[in-house]
Amino acid sequence: MGLTYIRVTVANPANLKKREEVEFMVDSGAVYTLVPRSILEKLDITSHSKRTFILANGEKVERELGTAAFEYEGRRGDSLVIFGEPEDTPLLGATTLEGFALILDPFRRELKPLPMVLG
Numbered sequence: 001m002g003l004t005y006i007r008v009t010v011a012n013p014a015n016l017k018k019r020e021e022v023e024f025m026v027d028s029g030a031v032y033t034l035v036p037r038s039i040l041e042k043l044d045i046t047s048h049s050k051r052t053f054i055l056a057n058g059e060k061v062e063r064e065l066g067t068a069a070f071e072y073e074g075r076r077g078d079s080l081v082i083f084g085e086p087e088d089t090p091l092l093g094a095t096t097l098e099g100f101a102l103i104l105d106p107f108r109r110e111l112k113p114l115p116m117v118l119g
Contacts, residue, residue, distance in 0.1 A: 004109045008092060009071040010035055011043065013078050016069060018043045022090055026111070028104040030093035033070070034082040040066060047083055075100040 004026040011019035020039055047064035054060055064083040069076060077099020084090060097103060103114040 002109050011069040012045050013067055013069040024090045024092035026104050027091045028094055030091050031095060032080050032082050033093045033096040034084045034088055034091040036090060037083045037085060040083055070096050072100055
């Protein structure tokens with residue numbers, strides 16, 4: 001299986017003119033989206049909390065969280081964002097994908113519309 005990469009616009013939800021396009025690896029197994037700290041700081045997005053995460057190798061790391069606006073192919077969604085450190089790969093997680101009403105097809109490695117059910 002291959003990896004899926006897409007380019008998404010990240011913006012400050014309080015000022016959508018502050019925006020930057022970022023290439024992300026789509027990781028539907030990750031809950032949150034990870035954006036390099038340098039980009040979030042450039043967009044004046046501030047952290048509001050910290051959480052501990054477990055890496056694939058079992059190591060625990062603490063990262064700051066904030067809120068960012070994301071746009072992809074005319075779809076917009078705001079979601080929590082992890083402030084990534086230089087060694088972190090930008091990841092597009094499940095909450096951002098759901099905000100776009102998209103899901104990753106694991107066999108074709110492409111994004112497809114997510115059926116939205118009320119109730």
